[in-house]
Amino acid sequence: MKRTAYRRDFILSVAAGTLVGLCPLPTLAQGKAAQVILVLGDSMSAEYGLARGTGWVALLEKRLAQQKIPATVVNASVSGDTTAGGRSRLGALLAQHKPAVVVIELGGNDALRGLPLQSTEDNLAWMTQAAQDAGARVLLVGMQVPPNYGASYTQRFAAAFETVARQRKAALVPFLLKGIADGPDPTAMFQSDRIHPRAEAHPRMLDNVWPELKKLLR
Template sequence: MNKRRWIVGTAAAATLAASGLFIAFSPLAAAPAHSAETARPVIVVLGDSISAEYGLPRDTGWVSLLRKRLADKQIDYSVANASISGDTTSGGRARMPELMARLKPSIVIVELGANDALRGVPLSTTEDNLRTIVEQAQQGHAKVVLVGMYVPSNYGQAYTQRFHGLYGSLARKMNVRLVPFLLAGIENRPDMFQSDQMHPTQQAQPVLLDNVWPVLAPLLRQHGR
């Protein structure tokens, strides 16, 4: 199949990252404190601009839709969106210990890596960072969902295959669940992307959630209260 390859990072996101102007949402706001008796299990989404609602109205991204779906289905989880536009696996790795200590999540969804490719980070470094993020989550007794991405074909066939392949390989080695491609189903639809043709529109967000949901749902059954 002739599939267009997309990458999360854009020049705009890289500029934001370089300037320190990130789009982020406070996990504390998304996951309010509860007493020990009433505390709900927490899902942490550790991602970049795709999950941080880059270019979207507030509370319309797939993570916000996940929060709404859980409520509609009366599945008693809170969702903390710890995504930052322009973030890399190194940034996620550095933030994980504090997030784990503060939020004590039951599930961590990891949507990182594409900005590494944008910045020319060696694949071995990206893989090592992702492995460490997964290990940090598992050491905190959290289940992990790893979200795969592609990079543009102009990076070369060998590189694009190795980049995408590292997600599946890591998921198998570390026994975690894998979303093969977050943008599956919209990658050949320009109308589903913002003017940069990289970041999905508000109309595309339900598709992203539907790509994650079948992988996440079995973990909710294991942890749900």
């Protein structure tokens, strides 16, 4: 009886080892655990007005899977959020998810609300530094405002992202809506509010983000 039990246990042990070889556990053992990408954004990243799964962040998850890149995405975007709101939420998110990469897509609502540009820049800098101090690589995703805000404001707003990226040595996408908001018909790819892109625009938004983001994925 003991020999039979031993043989049965041995067979089960071998079978279990074979099954483990088919699952992701060896990958974890080899130090290739999926890295976490934290997206901290506003309605541009929160699928505002869209069917779930059609926004650029959801498309990013699919691209990572297609290219067999071991990474998972945490979308912590909130419609209407400002840089101050992101700043207040970031610490808890860093502690909870321990991301390898943090994508900061905030600032557009600061401009819509007429908030001081210096506050926007300071908040972006603080979030970038906090993420870096937590061991994450940072990608700033810039936004631009329409010319009716005035040439000076438009230039200074865009420069805020560039300044923070340069000073903090972070990666930068200058304009999330490049090829969408600056096309021959700027309204064609937007919802009726003329602020939020339609689903058809989100693959282009991902293409704008992807080249810089991919460089940060190790």
